[in-house]
Structure formats: C-alpha cells, structure tokens
Amino acid sequence: MTVHGEPLQLGLRLWRWAWLWLAPLLLGLLYWALAPAGTAVRVAAMNWSRDIEVERQVQQLDSGWCDEMPHGAQAISRRKVDRPDSLPGGTAEHCRYTVLVWRAVRSLHSEGLAPTSPFWPPVPANALSSDADAGKERLGKRHERYELLLQSDDGQEWRCKLPMPRWQTFSTGQRLRLKVDRFGVADCSGIARVG
Known part of the structure; x- marks a missing residue:
C-alpha cells in the first residue's frame, strides 16, 4: 500500500x-x-621612451610592369612577356628597375622615469647627411611608449602600456586595482583607482 x-x-x-x-x-x-574587482597593486615605476627614425635615401632594385613603374624609377632591363590580366595573346613589357626609396637606418632615442617629463631626443646639427653620394637623410616616423610597472604586495609584477594622456594621470606609489585573469595576465584597460 x-x-x-x-x-x-x-x-x-x-x-x-x-x-x-x-x-x-x-x-x-x-x-x-x-x-572587490582585481588585485591590489601599487605603481612601482612609470617609464617612457621616445624615438625618431632617421631615414636614408637609397637605390632599391625592384621589378614590375614597365607602364606601372614608380615615378623616378630607371629601367635596367625590359622584356616582352604574356600579361595574365590582358586579352588572350596580349603581351607587355616587364621591367627590372631601380628607384630611390627612404629606408630607416637608425634612430635617435630618449627615455626616462617619472617625474621627469617626456621629451623628444634632440637632433644634433650634423646628425643628418646631405651628401648625395652617401645618401641624403631625413627625420622619419616618431614612436613613443609610456608604461606603468605595477607590483602586488606579494612581489608579482605587471607592465601596462598606456596612451600618454592616461599615463600622466598616475603617480609613483599610487595604490590601484588591476584585473588579472586566472593565468596571471593583466587587463590594463581595467586599472581602477583605490578609494
């Protein structure tokens, strides 16, 4: 039952x-x-670096369709070949040529730690060659890097690269919270101020 x-x-x-x-x-x-989200850290150091590439004008060997050579290029050799993008049986001239190009050969460098303000490296008066035989030189691209070294109380460290305006909002010794995943990788976009 x-x-x-x-x-x-x-x-x-x-x-x-x-x-x-x-x-x-x-x-x-x-x-x-x-x-509370993240790991408690402090800003152990704030470093920065700035570089200016120095480019030299050099002759570069290249090849392509003669009617598509870059401006200023000088043909070394020409030959008639079938051109795949033309009508069947169509031929065109293919050239080997030299052309002047700007190529980075070295850089000027400056670096430091906050509270020193970042500055671009000075360009010495004789830093750029204007000799046509040696290859004319000019200043090229600029590169800058701003980084926080963050340290937890147990000594673990992370480096976070930030844009300059955001980097400038922090100070050495400041206490923060940093999002860190289970593999120990920091999410630098998730830096939060404490208190």
Whole structure:
C-alpha cells in the first residue's frame, strides 16, 4: 500500500540535498559578484621612451610592369612577356628597375622615469647627411611608449602600456586595482583607482 505523503516527503528530501549542493555554488557566485574587482597593486615605476627614425635615401632594385613603374624609377632591363590580366595573346613589357626609396637606418632615442617629463631626443646639427653620394637623410616616423610597472604586495609584477594622456594621470606609489585573469595576465584597460 502506497501512502500519498511519501512522494512529497521524498521530494522535500531531494530539495534539502540540492540546497546543500547549491549553497556553496551560490555563495561563490555572490562573492564573485560583490568582492572587490582585481588585485591590489601599487605603481612601482612609470617609464617612457621616445624615438625618431632617421631615414636614408637609397637605390632599391625592384621589378614590375614597365607602364606601372614608380615615378623616378630607371629601367635596367625590359622584356616582352604574356600579361595574365590582358586579352588572350596580349603581351607587355616587364621591367627590372631601380628607384630611390627612404629606408630607416637608425634612430635617435630618449627615455626616462617619472617625474621627469617626456621629451623628444634632440637632433644634433650634423646628425643628418646631405651628401648625395652617401645618401641624403631625413627625420622619419616618431614612436613613443609610456608604461606603468605595477607590483602586488606579494612581489608579482605587471607592465601596462598606456596612451600618454592616461599615463600622466598616475603617480609613483599610487595604490590601484588591476584585473588579472586566472593565468596571471593583466587587463590594463581595467586599472581602477583605490578609494
């Protein structure tokens, strides 16, 4: 004989066991949602560097369709070949040529630590060659890097590269929170001020 209350009691017992299993999971989720985000760190150092490329004009050997050579190029050799993008049986001249190009050969460099303000490296008066035989030189691209060295209380370190305006908003010794994933990789976009 089956008593109608037994399935009800069995269901209640299952719910009690389910709560015992779910409680730690729910507590973990609650901690994850409400705990302070990230790892406590301090700004151990703020470094910066700036570089200016020095480019030299050099002759470069290249090849291509003669009618598409760059301006100023000088043909060394020409030959008639089938041109794949033309009508069947169409030929065109293919050239080997030299052309003057600007190529980075060295750079001028400056670097430092905050509170020293970043500056571009000075260009000495004789830094650029204007001798046509040696190859004329000019200043080329500029590169800049701004980095925070962040350190946790247990000595772990992370480096975060930032744009200059954001980098300037921090100071050495400042306490911050840094989002770090379970593999120890920092999310530098998630730096938050403490307090």
